[in-house]
Amino acid sequence: MFKKWMGVLCALSLLLSGCHSARQIETASVIENVSVHRENGQTVYTFYLLSDSPRSDAVAVPAASFEEAARLAEQAYIPHLTLAKLELLLIARDVSRETLWRDIEYIAEQAHISPVAKLALCDTKTLLRLRQVSASQERIVSQIDRLEQDNGQLMTDYLSVFNAYARKETFLVPLITCEGDLKAATMVLG
Amino acid sequence: MKQDVPFSSKRLLLTLTLCACAVILLQNHDLSADLPFPLQMGSLAAGLAVCLLLFVPSIWLKLRLDSDVPTLARKRSRAEQSVVAAVYTLYFLFVAAYFLLPYTDMFCKKYYTETSPAFVALLLLACCVYAAYKGVNVITRFGIFLFVLALVTNALLFGGCISEVDLRNGSFDVTGNMDVFWRDMLYYTTPCFTAALFACLSGDALRFRPRHVVASLAASGVKYALVMFFLTFAAGAYAERQAYPTFVLSRVAHFGSFAGIESLYMALGTMSVFMTVSLLLCGVTKMWGKGGSLRVIAVLTAVILGVQLLALRYPFITAVLTSPLWLTGFTVLTATVIPLVYALRERRQHV
Numbered sequence: 001m002f003k004k005w006m007g008v009l010c011a012l013s014l015l016l017s018g019c020h021s022a023r024q025i026e027t028a029s030v031i032e033n034v035s036v037h038r039e040n041g042q043t044v045y046t047f048y049l050l051s052d053s054p055r056s057d058a059v060a061v062p063a064a065s066f067e068e069a070a071r072l073a074e075q076a077y078i079p080h081l082t083l084a085k086l087e088l089l090l091i092a093r094d095v096s097r098e099t100l101w102r103d104i105e106y107i108a109e110q111a112h113i114s115p116v117a118k119l120a121l122c123d124t125k126t127l128l129r130l131r132q133v134s135a136s137q138e139r140i141v142s143q144i145d146r147l148e149q150d151n152g153q154l155m156t157d158y159l160s161v162f163n164a165y166a167r168k169e170t171f172l173v174p175l176i177t178c179e180g181d182l183k184a185a186t187m188v189l190g
Numbered sequence: 191m192k193q194d195v196p197f198s199s200k201r202l203l204l205t206l207t208l209c210a211c212a213v214i215l216l217q218n219h220d221l222s223a224d225l226p227f228p229l230q231m232g233s234l235a236a237g238l239a240v241c242l243l244l245f246v247p248s249i250w251l252k253l254r255l256d257s258d259v260p261t262l263a264r265k266r267s268r269a270e271q272s273v274v275a276a277v278y279t280l281y282f283l284f285v286a287a288y289f290l291l292p293y294t295d296m297f298c299k300k301y302y303t304e305t306s307p308a309f310v311a312l313l314l315l316a317c318c319v320y321a322a323y324k325g326v327n328v329i330t331r332f333g334i335f336l337f338v339l340a341l342v343t344n345a346l347l348f349g350g351c352i353s354e355v356d357l358r359n360g361s362f363d364v365t366g367n368m369d370v371f372w373r374d375m376l377y378y379t380t381p382c383f384t385a386a387l388f389a390c391l392s393g394d395a396l397r398f399r400p401r402h403v404v405a406s407l408a409a410s411g412v413k414y415a416l417v418m419f420f421l422t423f424a425a426g427a428y429a430e431r432q433a434y435p436t437f438v439l440s441r442v443a444h445f446g447s448f449a450g451i452e453s454l455y456m457a458l459g460t461m462s463v464f465m466t467v468s469l470l471l472c473g474v475t476k477m478w479g480k481g482g483s484l485r486v487i488a489v490l491t492a493v494i495l496g497v498q499l500l501a502l503r504y505p506f507i508t509a510v511l512t513s514p515l516w517l518t519g520f521t522v523l524t525a526t527v528i529p530l531v532y533a534l535r536e537r538r539q540h541v
Contacts, residue, residue, distance in 0.1 A: 009316040108431040111300050115428055116354070116444050159428050159442060163359050166427035 029078045030085050033137050034066070035127050036099050037092035043099060045069035047078060048130070048137070050085065056134040066103040084112045088137060089119045089158070090130070093175070096121050100189070101165055108162050115159040118144050121189075125178035144174045147186065154186060195327040199398035202326070203406040205333035205465065206388060208340060210381035210410040212462035214417050215455070216292040217436040220377045220514065222370045226363040227422050231415060233371050237378025238411045244382045244521065245403050247529035248389035253400065255536055258393035260476045262532045274528060275477040278390060279490075281524045282470040285383050286494045287511040290314070291501055293463045296434045301456060311498045315491045317464055322471035322487045326391055329468050336461050343454045348416055350443025350451065351424040359426035379518045381410050385525035390473040467494070 030050040037044055042062045047069075051057040059077045063069035074081045089107075091100055107113050118141055130136045148156050155161045155171045164171040172186045225233065251257055263274045293314075294307035302310075321329055384406070392398065417436055421429055425442055429435035440455035471487055480486045501507040510516060 006316075006320060105431075108428050111432060114449055115425075115438065115442050116449050159354060159425070160356070162428045162431075163356065163426040167358060169358075 027080055028082055029080045031078075031081060031083050032085060033088040033090065033130070034069075034083075034086065035090040035092070035122075035130060036066075036095055036103070037124060037127050038095050043095055045073075046127070046131070047073055047081070048134075049078070051134065054134060056131050056136075058131055065099070065106065067106045082112075083110070084114075086113055086117050088117065088141060090122045090127065090140070090176070091119070092127060093121050093123060096189070100161075104158055104162050104165065107158050113158070115162075116157045118156055119158055119161055120144055120156070120174040120176050122176040123178060126176045129178050140176050143176060147174050151186060195325065196394045196396050197327045197330050199392070199395040199402055201330040201333060202388075202391065202395045203402040204337055205330045205469065206384040207406040207409050208333055208336050208462055209387070209466040209469065210384050210406070211340065211413050212289060212459065212466055213380045214414050214436060215459045215462060216289070216296060216434070217417075218292055218296070218434050219430075221374050221418075222367075223422075223427070223430050224367065225370045225374060226361040226366050227419070228362060228364050229366045229371055230374065230418055230422070233374040234378045234411060234414055234418065237375045238381070238407050238414075240375075240379045241382040241385065242404065242407055244385040244525045245388065245407075247526055247533050248385060248392060249400050249403060250533050251389070251529055251536075252392045252395070252398050254533075256393075258391065259389045259529055259532060260479070261393045262536070263477070264479060271479075275474075277528070278386075278477045278524055279474050281386060281520050282474050283490070283494060283497065284511065284520060285386075285517065286467050286470050287497050287501060288383075288517055289463050289466050290494065290498055291508055291512055292434075293459060294498070296437060296459070297456070299433050300437055300452070307502060308495070308499055311495060314460070314464055315467070315495055318467045318471060319484075319487050319491050321464065321468035322475065323484055326394065326469065326472045326476075329465060329472065332465060336458075336465060339454075339461065340458055343451065343458045344413065344416070346451050346454065347439055347443050348420060350445055350449075351420045351439055353444070354424040354442055355420070356426070357423055359424070360422035376514050376518060378414065379521075380514050381407070382518065382521045382525060386521055387469055387473055389525055389529045390476060391469070 031047050032050045033048040035046045035048070037046070039060075039062075043064060044060050044062050045066060046058050046060045049057040049059070059073060061069045061073045061077060063072055070081070070083065089103070091103075104119075108115075120140065122140075126136075126140070130140070144156050148154050151172065153172055155164050155173055161171070161173065170188055173189055175185045177185065221230070248258065251259070251262070255262075259274065259278070263271045290311050291307075294310045297310050298305055298307050321332070388403070417439070420439055421435060425435065425438050428442075429438040432438050437452070437455065440452040441450050443449070443451050471490055474490055475483060475486050478486065497507075497511070501511055
């Protein structure tokens with residue numbers, strides 16, 4: 001009798017598990033990278049989807065904040081959007097003062113976004129390059145890693161940037177520029 | 191199922207250590223970030239010292255009489271045994287809810303947002319029924335396996351967080367708000383529920399030495415201190431923004447590009463809660479002298495699930511069931527007062 005009950009419970013656990021709302025990896029829209037820049041006086045968030053194409057698969061969403069952009073993107077542009085694999089947030093230098101803290105604050109409250117994902121400031125040419133060549137992201141990440149090895153004081157992820165902001169200190173972040181090739185430097189924020 | 195199989199005292203205390211460590215895995219803003227780190231450690235030491243004190247009467251019973259509360263209660267009248275068993279049953283049901291509520295909440299918030307916490311509780315309790323049916327000896331054997339998993343998980347958790355340690359995230363002041371100190375101390379006394387389990391299950395333990403209890407609490411203290419160190423200096427203010435700050439450590443832990451050990455963390459949390467609830471069920475059946483009775487275990491599990499459903503519906507029930515103040519108060523009664531009464535009675539008889 002006991003074994004029968006255990007069998008029933010095991011069957012129930014398989015049948016009633018969370019798989020009913022599961023999403024296949026092919027149908028999920030995994031976001032690898034998000035960039036923020038200003039276009040015609042409006043802040044635009046661009047979501048770069050994980051894909052094997054040489055050209056970036058990107059969706060640009062005009063929005064006032066990361067939170068609004070993620071919501072609008074899911075509602076109107078990318079129905080199965082997931083930010084769990086977000087690896088890089090690139091912020092154009094000219095919008096960093098108004099968006100950085102607000103967006104990092106939002107990210108810090110999200111359970112599914114990794115706190116050790118990379119963050120960097122950049123110029124407009126870098127964003128243009130990123131849109132044209134999907135491999136640019138890997139180059140940017142490797143540049144950030146190299147810069148981090150050379151400079152121990154550099155804040156390269158959401159966690160360290162958020163904590164530096166919370167301490168009300170000035171801090172160094174990576175700055176990616178595109179002058180023929182992608183280059184990395186540092187910039188003081190705070 | 192034969193229930194009264196003797197087992198090593200070391201194995202029992204190892205299992206209780208892992209149960210005590212489950213508390214810190216489920217930490218959800220119970221501790222204040224405002225308290226400087228040295229005071230946090232002082233509060234931890236004071237909390238664990240209280241836990242050790244609560245163990246004293248049951249240690250005496252075990253050392254002098256090689257017995258525990260259920261065995262001594264059975265020697266008395268039927269009415270007395272029923273009253274004592276009822277008190278322990280209520281207490282163990284309370285502790286089961288104390289662990290299940292935050293665990294299911296954490297599981298659903300961090301992993302499966304679309305799944306009902308009640309359903310997660312049902313699945314976990316189904317496993318606990320089977321474990322409780324097998325008895326304490328088998329559960330403590332499982333504790334050895336869990337100890338290895340805990341070692342691996344903790345090594346990855348702390349090793350992976352070292353690169354994020356920044357001493358500027360915390361403070362080394364030795365002055366602070368003493369109200370916060372006492373409130374945090376209350377949280378650190380939470381592992382004292384293991385003293386109640388010890389008072390109930392130690393009768394069949396072999397080769398007991400008081401140093402086993404000290405070692406168990408010291409190991410829990412080291413684990414708590416390490417978690418608090420990395421939480422303060424590696425996760426910092428970031429962890430405060432999320433539910434279950436300790437869980438954030440598992441997301442912060444990284445080795446190069448390999449980041450996040452939340453699956454291991456959740457596995458350790460799940461198994462620790464599973465083992466704790468199974469031991470609590472064993473404790474209740476032992477109190478009523480019905481060890482291994484599937485019917486009794488099933489009824490108790492149904493009651494725990496019912497309490498869980500009520501708590502999910504009415505937030506004030508959750509607030510009561512997850513309050514460290516209530517838990518510690520209730521623990522003092524079951525882990526210390528009742529064993530102390532039996533110790534004094536037995537001592538008087540022997541004199």
